[in-house]
Amino acid sequence: MFGNTYHMVRKIYKRVLTLGSFVLVLASCGKKDANSPGIEYMPDMYRSPSLEVYNGNQLSDDTVGIRTVGMRLPVPGTVPRGFMPYPYANDTAGYAAAGRELRNPIPLTPEILKEGEELYGKFCVHCHGAQGGGDGPVGLKLPGAPPAYYGTLKNLPAGKIFHTITYGKGLMGSHASQLTQQERWILVHYVQKLQHSKDAPAAGSDSTAVAKVDTKKRK
Amino acid sequence: MTTTLAGKIKAFKNAAVLLLCVLSLTFSSAFADDGAKIFKQNCAVCHRLDAQKLTGPGLAGVAGRVPSDDWLQKWIKNNEALRKSGDAYANKVFQDNGGTAMTVFDGVISDEDIKTLITYIKNPPAEKAPAQEVAKQGNEAGAGQEESPVNTYLILSGVLALLLVLAVVLRGVKYNLLNVVAQKKNQPEVSDMGWWRSTILWLSTHKRTVAALVIVSCLWLSKIAWDGMMGIGVYTGYKPEQPIKFSHKIHAGDNAINCQYCHSTVEKSRHAGIPSPNVCMNCHKGIDHGPTTGTAEIAKIYAAIGWDPQTQKYDKEPKGIKWVKVHNLQDFVFFSHQQHVKVGKLDCSNCHGDVKSMTVAQQVQPLTMGWCIDCHRKTEVAGMKDNPYYEELHKKLAEKYKGQKITVDKMGGIECAKCHY
Numbered sequence: 001m002f003g004n005t006y007h008m009v010r011k012i013y014k015r016v017l018t019l020g021s022f023v024l025v026l027a028s029c030g031k032k033d034a035n036s037p038g039i040e041y042m043p044d045m046y047r048s049p050s051l052e053v054y055n056g057n058q059l060s061d062d063t064v065g066i067r068t069v070g071m072r073l074p075v076p077g078t079v080p081r082g083f084m085p086y087p088y089a090n091d092t093a094g095y096a097a098a099g100r101e102l103r104n105p106i107p108l109t110p111e112i113l114k115e116g117e118e119l120y121g122k123f124c125v126h127c128h129g130a131q132g133g134g135d136g137p138v139g140l141k142l143p144g145a146p147p148a149y150y151g152t153l154k155n156l157p158a159g160k161i162f163h164t165i166t167y168g169k170g171l172m173g174s175h176a177s178q179l180t181q182q183e184r185w186i187l188v189h190y191v192q193k194l195q196h197s198k199d200a201p202a203a204g205s206d207s208t209a210v211a212k213v214d215t216k217k218r219k
Numbered sequence: 220m221t222t223t224l225a226g227k228i229k230a231f232k233n234a235a236v237l238l239l240c241v242l243s244l245t246f247s248s249a250f251a252d253d254g255a256k257i258f259k260q261n262c263a264v265c266h267r268l269d270a271q272k273l274t275g276p277g278l279a280g281v282a283g284r285v286p287s288d289d290w291l292q293k294w295i296k297n298n299e300a301l302r303k304s305g306d307a308y309a310n311k312v313f314q315d316n317g318g319t320a321m322t323v324f325d326g327v328i329s330d331e332d333i334k335t336l337i338t339y340i341k342n343p344p345a346e347k348a349p350a351q352e353v354a355k356q357g358n359e360a361g362a363g364q365e366e367s368p369v370n371t372y373l374i375l376s377g378v379l380a381l382l383l384v385l386a387v388v389l390r391g392v393k394y395n396l397l398n399v400v401a402q403k404k405n406q407p408e409v410s411d412m413g414w415w416r417s418t419i420l421w422l423s424t425h426k427r428t429v430a431a432l433v434i435v436s437c438l439w440l441s442k443i444a445w446d447g448m449m450g451i452g453v454y455t456g457y458k459p460e461q462p463i464k465f466s467h468k469i470h471a472g473d474n475a476i477n478c479q480y481c482h483s484t485v486e487k488s489r490h491a492g493i494p495s496p497n498v499c500m501n502c503h504k505g506i507d508h509g510p511t512t513g514t515a516e517i518a519k520i521y522a523a524i525g526w527d528p529q530t531q532k533y534d535k536e537p538k539g540i541k542w543v544k545v546h547n548l549q550d551f552v553f554f555s556h557q558q559h560v561k562v563g564k565l566d567c568s569n570c571h572g573d574v575k576s577m578t579v580a581q582q583v584q585p586l587t588m589g590w591c592i593d594c595h596r597k598t599e600v601a602g603m604k605d606n607p608y609y610e611e612l613h614k615k616l617a618e619k620y621k622g623q624k625i626t627v628d629k630m631g632g633i634e635c636a637k638c639h640y
Contacts, residue, residue, distance in 0.1 A: 013422075034457070034458040034459070035458075035460055036457075037459075038450060038452070038457070040452050045550065046452065046547070046549045047550060052550070053489075053490055054493060054544070091318060091319075092318070092320035122479045122480055123477070123479075123483075125477075126474060126477070126480070127502070137473070137474045141474070142502070142505040142506060143264075143505050144263020144265070145259060145263070146264065147261065147264065152260070168501075170274045171264050171273070171274065171504055172501065173498075173501035173502075173504060175501065177497060177498065178480070178498065179483075
């Protein structure tokens with residue numbers, strides 16, 4: 001009697017145990033190793049053969065076929081649509097010429113200044129500081145802090161500012177890959193505002209700048 | 220008398236000399252302080268005080284190189300004029316440094332200050348050993364690091380093993396005691412039928428408890444199974460090791476660099492953009508050692524872009540960096556960063572978590588469809604009042620859903636074909 005029950009119960013328990021361990025093994029597959037994204041159901045739908053950005057240049061030799069061609073380098077001298085090449089060379093003469101000849105094509109308005117402030121907060125402030133004094137957290141870590149807009153660079157003309165954002169100068173690198181020409185000109189407006197940020201209030205540029213804009217608008 | 224007078228004069232002279240010395244020392248240190256300030260403000264962007272070239276040549280031993288202090292004075296004041304005057308050495312320096320002109324400081328630094336500056340450059344302050352500095356900073360960073368979390372499963376299984384051992388021992392003790400009692404009472408010995416058989420016996424005589432236990436454990440196991448299945452294809456917590464130990468905490472957190480400085484296409488493209496090494500070089504041209512890893516990791520950027528820190532030129536073969544993608548959306552779903560960040564005005568942290576505190580980039584949100592739709596149902600449409608481009612559309616929406624919150628799903632944000640096409 002007892003033996004019978006014993007065998008029956010053992011059978012049931014064996015089944016439960018097998019099922020349980022199976023489930024546990026399944027569950028443990030879902031456990032995440034930080035270096036592995038985990039299991040994917042049908043990975044070919046997650047990573048289809050169509051080419052995506054950052055697939056890289058997979059041209060080992062010139063085989064053309066599925067998954068072999070990634071981004072190709074454009075032909076030298078290729079000009080993107082809507083792009084105006086910058087005519088000044090990255091040298092002393094180009095710098096001087098840009099300062100002499102270039103004018104900001106974007107008219108100064110309060111909206112543009114606001115946009116410039118936003119761009120400045122994204123692309124400049126960590127080195128040049130909120131007031132352009134060269135005292136941003138990264139600027140202070142550089143071997144030499146950037147010169148202050150309202151100090152050494154107070155009289156830097158717009159063209160030279162644009163030239164510097166385009167090519168870089170000294171420790172500053174080129175920001176042409178991050179900013180379009182239009183964005184650079186918008187930034188020039190804001191940098192020029194900062195050149196006068198420490199002026200005496202009587203000659204304060206803020207009020208004059210806004211006043212100028214107002215007159216323009218009325219015209 | 221004469222001797223004493225002579226002695227007095229001599230003593231006076233000595234005292235005067237001493238005083239002069241002291242004075243000049245104080246002055247020179249005062250000069251040095253000013254010099255340091257002037258140097259930092261005007262020169263340090265391009266020059267270092269040691270022999271290492273930056274944009275301009277290193278200034279160690281510059282006084283011995285140049286023709287005279289007077290020449291140095293003229294050069295600093297207006298190097299352009301000096302070059303144009305046909306000065307041979309000035310033109311040589313210009314050529315040697317790749318024809319990159321130094322800034323003209325005429326009218327920016329006064330003649331007096333240039334003198335102070337020259338004194339400072341000739342007697343640079345002793346520098347702290349950078350290696351020590353790095354080690355110190357490294358230690359500080361190490362102390363601040365979180366402790367590795369102790370594995371809860373390990374603790375639990377340890378406790379379980381301990382309890383099992385205890386149970387076996389107590390079982391032995393129990394039967395020993397029972398036998399002692401039996402012997403005392405002159406009863407027959409209690410035989411141990413073995414722990415397995417006695418457990419089975421207990422199970423077969425307590426059927427209700429067993430049924431309850433089985434049901435509970437089945438439920439528990441199916442929950443584990445369910446969770447396991449739901450985790451398939453979900454990368455939450457994915458934190459892969461990257462080819463360079465880039466820390467978002469140091470860059471975006473400690474140094475407050477805006478996310479968009481590096482991910483600059485986030486408002487212009489589907490993709491936020493992985494910065495190419497030239498963006499790294501915008502700062503790392505000047506910063507060659509980091510607070511936790513010293514020069515090791517930053518040297519990898521230099522190798523990737525082919526920069527030689529000795530010659531300060533890009534004269535090696537660039538290799539690029541193969542970052543490991545953390546956030547991967549399936550290919551059958553369309554997602555655009557531009558739409559969410561530029562138009563929807565979402566902050567990066569909505570989907571990427573507190574990246575500013577991450578030492579290693581990690582996926583925080585599940586990025587599943589349920590998660591997307593949930594957000595589309597809750598989030599109100601941004602720019603309902605101040606986006607002139609969609610003025611008409613927004614007006615219609617406001618009329619249609621009068622008095623209700625206008626969320627993204629109300630303008631079709633949960634239609635299948637918005638993301639799957």
